[in-house]
Amino acid sequence: MKSKQTKLSFVLLCTTLVLVIILLDTMPAKAQARSSHNPCPEGVSNKRCYGLIGGYGEQVISPAYVVPSPNGRNVSCQARQVAYRFKNFLGWTIWTFYEKTRGCYDGNVVTSVNTDSWGLISDWAVVWRYDYVIHEENGGGVGRSYSRAYRLGQFHLCVTLFVTNLCTYKYPWTVITVRGNGTSHTDSGVA
Numbered sequence: 284m285k286s287k288q289t290k291l292s293f294v295l296l297c298t299t300l301v302l303v304i305i306l307l308d309t310m311p312a313k314a315q316a317r318s319s320h321n322p323c324p325e326g327v328s329n330k331r332c333y334g335l336i337g338g339y340g341e342q343v344i345s346p347a348y349v350v351p352s353p354n355g356r357n358v359s360c361q362a363r364q365v366a367y368r369f370k371n372f373l374g375w376t377i378w379t380f381y382e383k384t385r386g387c388y389d390g391n392v393v394t395s396v397n398t399d400s401w402g403l404i405s406d407w408a409v410v411w412r413y414d415y416v417i418h419e420e421n422g423g424g425v426g427r428s429y430s431r432a433y434r435l436g437q438f439h440l441c442v443t444l445f446v447t448n449l450c451t452y453k454y455p456w457t458v459i460t461v462r463g464n465g466t467s468h469t470d471s472g473v474a
Contacts, residue, residue, distance in 0.1 A: 287427045323369075358394050360387040365469035367455040369438070378411055380436045382457035391462040393425055398432040400457065413441050415456070431460040435474065 353445040364383040366378050379402070386396040398421075402413035414437040415458040422431040434457050461467045 288336060292391045302329070304434060308436045325440070331381075358387045358389045360385065360395075361461075361465070361467075362386075363459050363461065363467050363469060365457045365459055365471050366472060367457060367471040369453060369473070375454065376405055378402060378413065378438050378453075379440070379454035380413075380434075381461055382432065382434050383430055383473075384430075384459040384461060386430060386461040388461065388465055390464060392428055393423065393430045393461060395425060396430040396432075400434040400436065402436050402438060402455075410442060411438055413438050423460075426438075427463070429460055429462045431458065433458045437439075 360386045362383060364381060366379050366381045368379045371377050380400070381403070382398065382400045384396060384398045387394045399417050400419075404413055406413050416434050417437045418433075418435040420431075420433040423429040436455050436457075438453045438455070439450055441448055443449075455471065456474055457469070457471045459467065459469050
């Protein structure tokens, strides 16, 4: 009898530890005020940086390059990438949602644009899954003064305890706007 109670106590302890770890791993903290030891990357606003738990957006803009055009007008092309990183309570990246747009412009209008989105999960975060882009919106486009691409992704974590599935879902979003004059804007977050 005592052996069964010991096994049951051990199972309950392990279950509690798993639930606490999952809770800490998925629970975003409140935005923190900036200080000299702020963990947020330089240039990331408090609205998008949640300290060690949660995530933040970051952007990568490649240098422009000029492509000769068949009509004699040169166009410039540039790739822009934005990412939303989700971190655990230790500050380790769990997963990242990316959007990359390659666009060309002639100084007035967008002449070509191509957008890709994808999700990556850290090797150690084995219980998380990237599902897919669940929603996308595009505005403007080729021949217009701007092109805007919005993507909404879905990640999930599910753990089965006894006969119950416990799941949490995260919905990161990214947006990239490129303009015909060569300027751009990126943003990211989680819904």
